[in-house]
Amino acid sequence: MNVLVINCGSSSLKYQLINSDSEEVLAKGLCERIGIDGGMLTHQPAGKDKIKTQVDMPSHTVAVELVIKSLTDKENGVIASLSEIGAVGHRVVHGGESFAESVVIDDAVMKAIEDCNDLAPLHNPANLIGIRACQELMPNVPMVAVFDTAFHQTMPKKAYFYGLPHEYYEKYKVRRYGFHGTSHSYVSKRVAEILGKDYTSLKTIVCHLGNGASISAVMNGKCVDTSMGLTPLEGLIMGTRSGDLDPAILGFIAGKENLTLPEVTDVLNKKSGVLGLSGVSSDFRDLEAAAKDGNQWAIDTLDTYYYRVAKYIGSYAAAMNGVDVIAFTAGVGENNPPGREQIVSYLGYLGADVVPEKNNCRGEERVISSDQAKVTVMVVPTNEELAIARETVRLV
Numbered sequence: 073m074n075v076l077v078i079n080c081g082s083s084s085l086k087y088q089l090i091n092s093d094s095e096e097v098l099a100k101g102l103c104e105r106i107g108i109d110g111g112m113l114t115h116q117p118a119g120k121d122k123i124k125t126q127v128d129m130p131s132h133t134v135a136v137e138l139v140i141k142s143l144t145d146k147e148n149g150v151i152a153s154l155s156e157i158g159a160v161g162h163r164v165v166h167g168g169e170s171f172a173e174s175v176v177i178d179d180a181v182m183k184a185i186e187d188c189n190d191l192a193p194l195h196n197p198a199n200l201i202g203i204r205a206c207q208e209l210m211p212n213v214p215m216v217a218v219f220d221t222a223f224h225q226t227m228p229k230k231a232y233f234y235g236l237p238h239e240y241y242e243k244y245k246v247r248r249y250g251f252h253g254t255s256h257s258y259v260s261k262r263v264a265e266i267l268g269k270d271y272t273s274l275k276t277i278v279c280h281l282g283n284g285a286s287i288s289a290v291m292n293g294k295c296v297d298t299s300m301g302l303t304p305l306e307g308l309i310m311g312t313r314s315g316d317l318d319p320a321i322l323g324f325i326a327g328k329e330n331l332t333l334p335e336v337t338d339v340l341n342k343k344s345g346v347l348g349l350s351g352v353s354s355d356f357r358d359l360e361a362a363a364k365d366g367n368q369w370a371i372d373t374l375d376t377y378y379y380r381v382a383k384y385i386g387s388y389a390a391a392m393n394g395v396d397v398i399a400f401t402a403g404v405g406e407n408n409p410p411g412r413e414q415i416v417s418y419l420g421y422l423g424a425d426v427v428p429e430k431n432n433c434r435g436e437e438r439v440i441s442s443d444q445a446k447v448t449v450m451v452v453p454t455n456e457e458l459a460i461a462r463e464t465v466r467l468v
């Protein structure tokens with residue numbers, strides 16, 4: 073079956089068409105600037121060059137229309153007609169407490185996703201628009217929602233409660249949810265497969281270090297803790313997000329800089345993280361280059377970033393009373409050997425190490441610790457689209 077995987081943002085839409093039997097990506101692409109002037113469609117059939125087309129997309133429905141057109145195009149398409157799409161898998165960011173698993177989308181599911189809009193005001197409404205656009209154009213094709221939060225729903229109360237008056241939980245569901253669940257689930261399962269171990273008797277810490285970054289503790293096949301919270305702002309220092317900080321800083325900065333709380337939150341989401349601290353870039357390639365050139369802020373930023381990751385790993389080893397595997401994934405985790413080495417240098421007490429020759433790899437599945445290490449350290453590239461396609465097939 074061919075599964076169309078859709079990841080819809082407020083002004084963008086990423087897609088992949090995956091053959092679920094061979095798990096081959098037939099084509100992928102991106103619609104940018106939906107609803108804004110200067111729209112751009114990038115379509116890439118497998119094994120061919122990217123085709124960029126400047127085309128205005130006033131709505132997500134128009135964007136999905138163009139995606140279908142590209143996929144069925146005589147020259148650069150990969151299927152003859154729409155009927156060759158067996159199902160659509162949608163990435164949905166927030167499932168609140170309603171969804172601990174992926175689901176086939178019906179009216180009740182749409183309503184439940186809408187009920188979570190408050191918890192992810194930037195993401196869920198866009199995800200819903202993407203689903204509706206697909207439903208409009210493919211009314212008879214089954215659709216599945218795969219939630220970023222679902223994998224973390226197994227966290228116990230002690231991991232998801234904040235030290236706040238419990239009425240905020242009861243009234244507004246203020247608690248920790250966690251994100252990147254599809255990636256944490258995929259990577260932790262892949263770890264067990266690669267090592268030939270039983271997933272349900274393994275303690276794994278997954279470090280998803282991308283532009284957004286989070287860590288999870290997966291014990292006996294279940295997520296028991298993760299670093300992101302009510303929103304993706306909590307936890308690690310990220311590309312542009314601050315991660316953990318003293319909550320009193322919000323009011324302090326608001327007062328000093330004469331900003332409203334939403335404006336401060338915007339700074340914490342978009343102008344902080346390694347971008348804000350270094351003043352250089354949110355991209356680790358730029359940071360590594362600036363650090364090499366002796367830029368002290370870049371050097372200190374990288375140190376601060378890796379230190380925070382190492383502290384989280386230590387706390388999750390404590391949460392699980394041990395750890396068997398530490399896995400690095402996503403852009404930074406997969407492609408940054410010096411970063412992995414620096415993080416693991418804090419973890420000798422756990423019995424983790426890194427062999428430089430093994431660690432000298434990018435984007436490939438590999439064990440990078442020594443044979444005698446007590447904790448296996450690995451690189452496992454994530455594949456959220458494939459995970460969404462698998463979930464979709466499982467449910468339809």
Ligand code: ADP
Nearest residue numbers: 281282283284354355356357402403404407408
């Ligand atoms: P997201 O999906 O959250 O946008 P990714 O997982 O694609 O993020 O990660 C993007 C980040 O990965 C980039 O910002 C960059 O910092 C980092 N990255 C990508 N390639 C490299 C590389 N070769 N070396 C170091 N960092 C890299």
